[in-house]
Amino acid sequence: MYSIETKSLTKSFGNIIAVNDVSFSVEEGEIFGFLGPNGAGKSTTMMILTTLLKPTSGQALISGFDVMKNAKQVRENIGYVQQESTVDEYLTGRENLLLQAKLNHIPKKEINKRIDDVLELIELADKQDHAVVTYSGGMRKRLDIAGGLLHRPRVLFLDEPTVGLDIQTRRKIWEYIKKIHTEFEMTIFLSTHYMEEADNLCDRVGIIDGGKIQIIDSPENMKNAMGNEVISIVVDEGEHTSFLSEIEKIGFVKKISKDGSKLILFASNGTEVIPQIFQISSKLDIKIISISLTQPTLDDVFISYTGYEIRDDDSGFNRKREHAKMKRLRA
Amino acid sequence: MSTLMYDTYTIFWRELKRYKKSRSGVLIRLIQPAIWIIVIGNTFSGTQPLIQSVGFEGEYIEFMTPGVIILTAIFTSIFGGVNTLWDRRYGFMNKALTSPISRSSIALGKMSAISLIAAMQASLILGIALAIGVSFPNPIMIVPIMTIVILFSLGFSGISVMVAATAKSQETFWGVINFLGMPLFMLSPALFPLELLPEWLAVIAKLNPVTYTVLLVREMMTGVSEGGIPVLLSLGILVGFVLVMVALASYVFTREVNKPF
Numbered sequence: 137m138y139s140i141e142t143k144s145l146t147k148s149f150g151n152i153i154a155v156n157d158v159s160f161s162v163e164e165g166e167i168f169g170f171l172g173p174n175g176a177g178k179s180t181t182m183m184i185l186t187t188l189l190k191p192t193s194g195q196a197l198i199s200g201f202d203v204m205k206n207a208k209q210v211r212e213n214i215g216y217v218q219q220e221s222t223v224d225e226y227l228t229g230r231e232n233l234l235l236q237a238k239l240n241h242i243p244k245k246e247i248n249k250r251i252d253d254v255l256e257l258i259e260l261a262d263k264q265d266h267a268v269v270t271y272s273g274g275m276r277k278r279l280d281i282a283g284g285l286l287h288r289p290r291v292l293f294l295d296e297p298t299v300g301l302d303i304q305t306r307r308k309i310w311e312y313i314k315k316i317h318t319e320f321e322m323t324i325f326l327s328t329h330y331m332e333e334a335d336n337l338c339d340r341v342g343i344i345d346g347g348k349i350q351i352i353d354s355p356e357n358m359k360n361a362m363g364n365e366v367i368s369i370v371v372d373e374g375e376h377t378s379f380l381s382e383i384e385k386i387g388f389v390k391k392i393s394k395d396g397s398k399l400i401l402f403a404s405n406g407t408e409v410i411p412q413i414f415q416i417s418s419k420l421d422i423k424i425i426s427i428s429l430t431q432p433t434l435d436d437v438f439i440s441y442t443g444y445e446i447r448d449d450d451s452g453f454n455r456k457r458e459h460a461k462m463k464r465l466r467a
Numbered sequence: 468m469s470t471l472m473y474d475t476y477t478i479f480w481r482e483l484k485r486y487k488k489s490r491s492g493v494l495i496r497l498i499q500p501a502i503w504i505i506v507i508g509n510t511f512s513g514t515q516p517l518i519q520s521v522g523f524e525g526e527y528i529e530f531m532t533p534g535v536i537i538l539t540a541i542f543t544s545i546f547g548g549v550n551t552l553w554d555r556r557y558g559f560m561n562k563a564l565t566s567p568i569s570r571s572s573i574a575l576g577k578m579s580a581i582s583l584i585a586a587m588q589a590s591l592i593l594g595i596a597l598a599i600g601v602s603f604p605n606p607i608m609i610v611p612i613m614t615i616v617i618l619f620s621l622g623f624s625g626i627s628v629m630v631a632a633t634a635k636s637q638e639t640f641w642g643v644i645n646f647l648g649m650p651l652f653m654l655s656p657a658l659f660p661l662e663l664l665p666e667w668l669a670v671i672a673k674l675n676p677v678t679y680t681v682l683l684v685r686e687m688m689t690g691v692s693e694g695g696i697p698v699l700l701s702l703g704i705l706v707g708f709v710l711v712m713v714a715l716a717s718y719v720f721t722r723e724v725n726k727p728f
Contacts, residue, residue, distance in 0.1 A: 149727075186561075187564070188564060188565060190725075211565055212567045214565065216561070216562070221558075222559050224481070226484075226485060227481075231484065235477065235480075235481050236566075238473075238477040239563060241567055241568075283562075
């Protein structure tokens with residue numbers, strides 16, 4: 137039995153299809169990442185899996201329980217840490233956990249012990265009697281995560297766990313996530329738009345864009361499939377169709393994607409490809425502004441599947457929408 | 468059943484904790500009803516002959532004090548559901564909805580907390596009334612009076628929770644609540660005897676649960692019954708109103724929170 141399983145999951149709001157025929161499965165004990173820009177359908181999928189939204193069609197199972205037909209059993213088996221902090225600011229850290237324990241029907245005589253343990257784990261024991269309003273962003277997030285695992289769910293959902301946190305705090309949160317994963321051996325399903333986060337934490341990653349899953353694999357495999365090297369070229373603005381088609385003819389080039397005036401080449405033998413690129417550019421009289429050779433990152437994988445770089449703002453989403461709008465206008 | 472009660476208590480506990488930590492609002496919310504008692508109570512003191520015509524011997528201010536107690540209960544409880552909107556906006560609602568507790572226990576927990584808070588506010592108003600010289604012949608009557616205020620507020624908090632769960636925005640909520648609150652208060656014998664209302668207004672007033680609550684509290688505070696409505700009938704109507712509101716609010720709340728916000 138899979139920990140999470142979806143079959144052709146679809147959710148539409150009026151004309152907008154937020155989640156489009158999504159099928160995937162997550163093994164027991166796995167850390168599975170959902171990677172995509174804002175508006176890709178990550179949160180909608182997570183809301184369906186946590187019983188907050190009903191799918192338009194398709195099926196989703198958590199630990200074998202159907203999110204529609206057995207919502208109560210699903211809720212007993214999951215922990216859900218939302219993107220924004222949901223702790224009550226005027227209650228203390230401990231009171232917040234007490235509330236969470238009661239909401240999840242933890243037996244009365246176990247409550248205090250569980251809270252002590254979890255406060256120890258997330259290193260908030262010394263601040264437990266302070267009102268949450270005095271906590272920093274990172275501390276609130278830790279408290280949120282603590283609340284999600286207090287009842288030892290079999291599946292823990294983390295919706296963008298480090299969004300809006302600084303880099304040090306983000307790394308700290310990753311450590312906590314790894315720590316709770318080793319301690320409780322639960323399945324973790326997390327959504328993120330940080331490549332580094334997916335790369336760092338996840339056993340497998342699903343790239344989702346425009347409501348559709350583009351690929352599911354381990355970060356390692358994804359990067360290897362890209363070829364050994366990535367060549368980024370920035371060229372002058374203008375039409376580069378012939379330039380692109382010439383480059384495609386170079387034997388070692390596996391894949392090309394274009395992001396504005398930036399061309400990204402995935403190649404198996406980059407050091408030999410670069411001189412050939414210069415030959416082509418001088419032949420076609422195209423000015424190369426810069427060129428670089430790097431090892432592939434998950435970022436590159438992402439670009440190769442979605443055609444644009446992931447960003448903190450939602451420009452990725454807007455570009456798609458603008459594109460669709462223009463298509464409609466042309467038709 | 469016992470799970471429902473445990474879950475209702477969990478939400479009730481949380482709401483009261485939050486209320487306790489935001490005490491600054493308590494005094495502000497008392498200002499308006501205090502003004503009603505002090506200003507209207509004294510301004511209209513000349514209307515004593517009108518009240519006497521329906522068999523009420525005391526001062527006007529004593530006649531209207533039960534009305535202002537109910538005014539406090541109406542507004543505290545009908546405004547009380549607004550944090551449902553905040554809970555939906557800031558994720559607490561989703562946290563509760565993804566836990567194994569039932570949807571109705573969330574509504575019931577909120578309603579019971581609101582009605583207790585409303586009763587506390589109402590008892591403070593009663594305190595102010597006593598302080599400015601309103602007499603209270605039988606102090607033991609405070610127990611049934613407060614029971615009635617709690618019951619009544621439970622029913623009204625149901626209206627508030629329903630409107631809050633249905634409204635998608637603060638603006639809608641306040642629009643609907645203000646549209647409901649004042650007319651329900653005015654179309655009752657809170658400020659003037661039922662007998663003095665024109666025929667058609669009296670008919671409307673008799674459909675209003677506020678009317679029966681005011682009559683009950685007034686009878687308990689002053690010993691004067693008016694309008695020829697027996698206590699048991701008023702009590703029956705009040706209890707019926709509360710039961711209907713509790714059932715309706717749980718139903719509407721459950722239906723609405725299952726929709727995306």
